[in-house]
Amino acid sequence: MDIAPARSTPGKRPADVARLRRVRDLIDRTYAAPLDVVALARGAGMAPGCLSRRFRAVYGQSPxxxxxxxxxxxxxxxxxxxxxxxxxxxxxxxxxxxxxxxxxxxxxxxxxxxxxxxxxxxxxxxxxxxxxxxxxxxxxxxxxxxxxxxxxxxx
The missing domain is CATH 1.10.10.60 (Homeodomain-like)
Structure with missing residues (x-):
């Protein structure tokens, strides 16, 4: 019996989740500042659109x-x-x-x-x-x- 390796869904891979957790934590610390998705994405090493999609996939809502x-x-x-x-x-x-x-x-x-x-x-x-x-x-x-x-x- 062949068992295929489990695939992670996009945005829910451990490395992505860790980066997104850091983004979420940054938002938690700087909530009084204007939201700059471009800067958040740059800090996470992602494109802004990719960050928004993956954030929504993991946390159920946009940044x-x-x-x-x-x-x-x-x-x-x-x-x-x-x-x-x-x-x-x-x-x-x-x-x-x-x-x-x-x-x-x-x-x-x-x-x-x-x-x-x-x-x-x-x-x-x-x-x-x-x-x-x-x-x-x-x-x-x-x-x-x-x-x-x-x-x-x-x-």
């Missing part, structure tokens, strides 16, 4: 979508403190408060001001994930855009 989700995750923490929505928008690197409000509302389902009010009133929006390890909590609580949600066929 820009990952950055946006990272900014919104950070914003949810900052909004629980003393900063207002405009200050949080600048702190997480959004170009304008309007863009920040639109993306935050799209991913969280509440405007930043409404989210802030709810957390100040004592309503805990993260019930149920406090005891989870951070890697699992992030996956469970990750906001999903409506366009990225799986389509369920009707009856």
């Amino acid at each position: 820009y979508a990952y950055l946006t989700a990272r900014r919104v995750d950070r914003a949810t923490l900052l909004l629980r403190g003393e900063l207002g929505p405009d200050a949080v928008s600048a702190a997480v690197g959004c170009a304008t408060p309007g863009i920040f409000t639109a993306r935050f509302t799209e991913l969280v389902g509440l405007t930043p001001e409404r989210f802030r009010r709810l957390t100040k009133d004592g309503a805990d929006t993260a019930d149920g994930i406090e005891g989870l390890p951070p890697c699992l909590a992030q996956r469970v609580a990750r906001a999903v855009r409506n366009q990225e949600a799986r389509h369920r066929p009707g009856p």
